[in-house]
Amino acid sequence: MARDLRELRDALRHFAMERGWDHLHTPKNLAMALTVEAGELLEHFQWMGEEQSRRIDDATRVLLSREMSDVLLYLVQLADKLDVDLLASATDKMRLNAIKYPADKQHGQIKAYKEL
Numbered sequence: 001m002a003r004d005l006r007e008l009r010d011a012l013r014h015f016a017m018e019r020g021w022d023h024l025h026t027p028k029n030l031a032m033a034l035t036v037e038a039g040e041l042l043e044h045f046q047w048m049g050e051e052q053s054r055r056i057d058d059a060t061r062v063l064l065s066r067e068m069s070d071v072l073l074y075l076v077q078l079a080d081k082l083d084v085d086l087l088a089s090a091t092d093k094m095r096l097n098a099i100k101y102p103a104d105k106q107h108g109q110i111k112a113y114k115e116l
Contacts, residue, residue, distance in 0.1 A: 005087060009080050012073060028079050034074035041067035 016022050044064055045053050056064065079086045 005076060008073075009076050012077050013080065016077075025077055025081065027078060029083060030074050030078040034071060035077060037067060037070035037074055041071060 013022075016025055042062065044060065044067065076086065078084075079089075
């Protein structure tokens with residue numbers, strides 16, 4: 001069981017190597033697969049109302065968790081191929097978002113505060 005993204009990345013490398021799939025895992029193919037899996041995740045919500053999407057039953061939660069896992073696995077593989085540190089990049093993106101959307105001006109708003 002992987003304990004962090006590096007262990008997950010290494011496990012994914014090993015998984016692909018054992019199956020001879022590494023040559024198929026180009027950045028383009030991984031990005032496309034990630035998008036397909038994100039679409040499969042979205043498909044579960046397609047005809048739900050807002051409230052229903054907040055109250056997911058256990059069986060649906062299992063299905064959603066599998067689709068979310070597929071998205072994560074492809075994202076980790078894509079980051080590996082492009083030499084992107086996902087945790088560092090996500091942390092930096094959150095810092096940039098905090099600047100772009102300051103809490104004191106943005107709280108409860110959908111539009112960026114500059115558009116209000």
